[in-house]
Amino acid sequence: MNPTFTLGRIAGIRIGLNWSWLFAFALIGWMLAASAFPAQSPGHSKAAYAAMAVAATIVFFGSILLHELGHALRARKEGVEIEGITLWLFGGVARFKTDFPSAGAELRIALAGPFVTLVLAAAFTGGALAVGPRTAIGGVAAWLGYINAILLVFNLMPAFPLDGGRVLRALLWRRSGNLATATARASGIGQMLAYGLIAIGVIAALTVNIVSGVWLVFLGWFLSAAAGAETQHSILASRLGGLRVRDVMVSQPVTVDADWTLAEFVDAYATRYHYATYPVVDGGYVVGLLPLAAVLRAPHAAWPTVRVRECMLPLSEAPSVGEDDRLIDALTVLDPARLGRALVRRGNLVVGLLSITDVGPILKARTRS
Numbered sequence: 001m002n003p004t005f006t007l008g009r010i011a012g013i014r015i016g017l018n019w020s021w022l023f024a025f026a027l028i029g030w031m032l033a034a035s036a037f038p039a040q041s042p043g044h045s046k047a048a049y050a051a052m053a054v055a056a057t058i059v060f061f062g063s064i065l066l067h068e069l070g071h072a073l074r075a076r077k078e079g080v081e082i083e084g085i086t087l088w089l090f091g092g093v094a095r096f097k098t099d100f101p102s103a104g105a106e107l108r109i110a111l112a113g114p115f116v117t118l119v120l121a122a123a124f125t126g127g128a129l130a131v132g133p134r135t136a137i138g139g140v141a142a143w144l145g146y147i148n149a150i151l152l153v154f155n156l157m158p159a160f161p162l163d164g165g166r167v168l169r170a171l172l173w174r175r176s177g178n179l180a181t182a183t184a185r186a187s188g189i190g191q192m193l194a195y196g197l198i199a200i201g202v203i204a205a206l207t208v209n210i211v212s213g214v215w216l217v218f219l220g221w222f223l224s225a226a227a228g229a230e231t232q233h234s235i236l237a238s239r240l241g242g243l244r245v246r247d248v249m250v251s252q253p254v255t256v257d258a259d260w261t262l263a264e265f266v267d268a269y270a271t272r273y274h275y276a277t278y279p280v281v282d283g284g285y286v287v288g289l290l291p292l293a294a295v296l297r298a299p300h301a302a303w304p305t306v307r308v309r310e311c312m313l314p315l316s317e318a319p320s321v322g323e324d325d326r327l328i329d330a331l332t333v334l335d336p337a338r339l340g341r342a343l344v345r346r347g348n349l350v351v352g353l354l355s356i357t358d359v360g361p362i363l364k365a366r367t368r369s
Contacts, residue, residue: 013072013082015065020089029057032143041139048136056140061087063120063148067113068092074112078105090222091151097329099237103174103182110166114152121148159223160190161230183234187227194224237328240362245330246323248359249344249352258282262295262303262311270295277341279350280312286350288312289319289343320345321354330354 007015033053037044044052068085071094075082081097094113100106125145133142156164165186172182197220205213256265256278269278270292280288290312298306312318319333319342333342334356344352 010065010069011073013069014084016084016086018086018088021061021087024089025057025061028060029053032056036143037139040142041134041136043134044136052136052140056143059140059144060147061092063117063144064092064151066120067117067151068094070112070116071109075109078109080105080109090219098326099179100170103170106173107167107170110163110170114156114163117148117152117155121145121152124148157193158186158189159193160186160227162190162223165190165227180234180237184231187231187234190227191224194220194222194227196220197223233328236331240326240328240359243327243362244323245321245325245327245344245354246352248327248362249323249354250358251352253279253350253353255279255281255286255350256290256308258287258307258309258312260308262298262306262308265290265295265308266303276355277339277353279343279353280308281350282309285348286315286343286345288314289339289341291339291341315343318343322346323351327359331356331359334359 005017007017009015030053033046033049037049037052037056041052064087065085072082072085075094075096079101080099083095083097085092085094100109122145124141128138128142128145131138131141133139155162156167158164158168160166160169160183168189169182169186172185173179176182198217201213201216201218201220203213204216254269254273254275256269258280259282260268265278269275276292278290278292279286280290288309290308294311294313295303298311319335319339321330321333321342321344323344323346330342334340334354340356342354343350344354
């Protein structure tokens with residue numbers, strides 16, 4: 001799950017928000033203000049319930065962030081590189097750049113987040129009992145204790161890729177010694193549980209509450225899709241092995257000067273090389289990526305005056321990877337529906353070009369073997 005924008009860093013770990021978080025924040029806040037808090041802590045004004053809802057929702061997502069930080073900080077101790085944490089519709093996710101070094105490391109990383117949630121649930125519940133759950137502060141604390149306890153139980157379900165599913169995979173991995181086999185088994189169990197959630201959701205929607213039922217169906221669908229995606233990622237990782245971007249990339253690609261006109265580019269390169277994309281440089285430093293399609297979309301009459309920099313994708317938009325990145329990780333930026341290409345950069349220099357068409361033959365060859 002990729003972030004839509006970045007909030008900042010905590011302990012050097014990038015924290016981001018996905019756009020779907022806004023929907024979750026609004027929905028949870030509305031439900032708390034409209035029904036949960038009035039039923040739980042009667043006698044307060046609508047303004048008080050609204051304030052309680054906003055505070056509870058903010059602290060709730062703060063709790064999720066602490067849960068994910070538990071995973072991330074434990075991962076750092078295990079030697080796993082951390083890409084960042086993203087808050088989104090279903091809570092949060094910590095993303096890692098490197099694989100878990102061992103089954104024991106994954107087990108410890110998987111349990112670190114639930115341990116944080118357990119501490120939070122106990123602390124909030126204790127605070128609510130101390131001040132009284134019918135007070136405004138006590139009502140917020142009581143709900144936070146309750147929701148963290150629910151999340152703890154749900155997250156420890158052996159449904160991969162939930163934390164409980166990752167614990168299961170770590171145990172299966174330790175037993176079999178094969179990560180791919182453990183992933184396949186954990187994912188299979190996760191998908192069966194997901195189908196069970198979908199079935200329960202359908203029954204609940206028809207007989208009890210349509211909103212709760214639809215939510216369970218949606219949650220089950222998400223878990224099923226996530227388990228399948230994890231399985232595919234594991235298969236790809238096993239086939240690509242330890243390959244790095246530098247093992248596959250086209251070294252010293254043909255570059256284009258940013259100040260060339262489109263006519264100069266077409267005359268010098270486009271009719272000669274027939275590549276789909278060209279790195280763009282200015283003074284020897286990479287500044288963007290020029291898709292040939294962008295040139296062809298420009299009016300032919302404008303080619304003598306339009307500069308390459310006016311048609312290129314700037315660095316902020318151009319897909320890019322590092323030459324030492326794992327190939328399996330680099331695949332995430334090679335979107336075939338967009339470019340299927342990525343700049344390979346070393347700082348401000350371009351050292352290669354990576355194409356999805358270069359990865360395909362490797363996958364086919366290793367599938368046959």
